[in-house]
Amino acid sequence: MESGLIHIPYMRPERTSRQTFDWALANAREADQAGFTEFMVAEHATQKWECIPTPELVIAAAAVQTERIKFAPMAHLLPQHHPAQLAIQVGWLSQILEGRYFLGIGAGAYPQAAELHGITDVSTNPARVRESLEIMEKIWKREPFHYEGQFWNAGYPEEVDDGQGHDDHKIADYSPWGGTMDIAVTGLSVNSPSIRFAGERGFMPVSIYSGSSILKTHWETYEKAALEHGHTPDRSRYHVSQTVFVAETDAEAKKLAMEGGIGYAFERYLWPIWERFGMLEGYIKDVGGDPSDVDLEWICDNVWVVGSPETVIEKLNKLYEFTGGWGVLQVETHDYMDDPAPWFQSLRLIAQEVAPKIQLPFS
Ligand code: FMN
Known part of the structure; x- marks a missing residue:
């Protein structure tokens, strides 16, 4: 299994923008040194706890402070951008990163962010995603077109050489790297x-x-759609994000998770959101529990993957057996800014002690 980070970033509401930015870069540097292969940065225009509105700024800054790790916005919310502007920005950033970039796309989770961008009917989001990507892909081809769509208009200009030997007609190439x-x-x-x-x-x-x-169901949906459209579904490309915390012993890991940034964010922010989105129901079903069982310790034992390296390997292997597994574990970051050492130690243990010992059952 490969390991990546997804930086959402679940900051305490009192953090400044500068603190949030610096914590993102510190995580990218640590993840790079620990051996993580990917660093994803979320995009949220309105959420106080998920306070990175423009992941590309973090990615550009972090790229020059790291050596190997790949970056992705996860996700650029296609309904909330003009596709021409995004195609050019993403293409240019991929060129700057010279192979250490891929593009994460999403529809957008929060209605407030949609409202900010003038979208009043979020049921149109899947159609917006498809149209946006169609336009972006046309732009990356760098061939002249004019497109009038349901949501956006765009085009690509023609490069007309006047034959005078000048360069003023040339159009910059912001198509994807490679x-x-x-x-x-x-x-x-x-x-x-x-x-x-x-x-x-x-x-x-x-x-x-x-x-x-x-x-x-996600894998079954993916596999069916892929096969119907002539693609080979490959579990090693499947990414799954989870809250994971590892320390030398189970007791230490549990204390640091529950009393640290993870517990703080779940108690004040994520638990209510997860309830609203019905995201705890699957976990309750898995252990045959009852909604009234749920408290922070239950969440620690059943939702997060917490423990010593041996315990976390065992828990992940069990989930792999159950689900068929995935190729990249995307560890969700949390706010351990006031005492980062245990968090960074956890990252090292995940990348170096845990990830190499998890194998896809069918690979
Ligand atoms: N929504 C956001 O508003 N901003 C994000 O950065 C973001 N990142 C996501 C990362 C992951 C790994 C996942 C699974 C979802 C994320 N979402 C984010 C939610 C998506 O925008 C969208 O609501 C969701 O993928 C819709 O899924 P569905 O088609 O299964 O209903």
């Missing part, structure tokens, strides 16, 4: 339209782990 863009798509709901779209196009699927049966 000629193609590797694309990943987020998926959340049970019959995820996003995961189906990923399968249709042969893109990488990225799920948030919210119970084994939901994850199974």
